[in-house]
């Protein structure tokens with residue numbers, strides 16, 4: 001199953017110390033947040049809880065949760081790829097070319 005990040009309300013984040021602000025694009029961003037793909041599929045009528053992924057080497061402390069942080073490629077939500085497998089209690093998947101997969 002593949003879901004587009006734009007359909008999961010994906011938003012870039014900038015973490016500054018312990019403060020997190022939303023960003024319109026990748027400029028200044030060091031993370032991304034979107035609705036959990038697995039729970040969005042399980043119940044399309046309820047807004048799923050958010051999933052956050054920190055982008056590696058963008059100023060977020062290496063041990064900041066959630067881990068792992070991901071190297072990325074792309075210039076926006078529409079074509080973002082993150083080079084790490086993501087595993088949460090309810091979702092295991094990848095972000096490739098602006099889409100979230102459920103493994």
Ligand SMILES: [Zn+2]
Nearest residue numbers: 036038039090
């Ligand atoms: Zn979930």
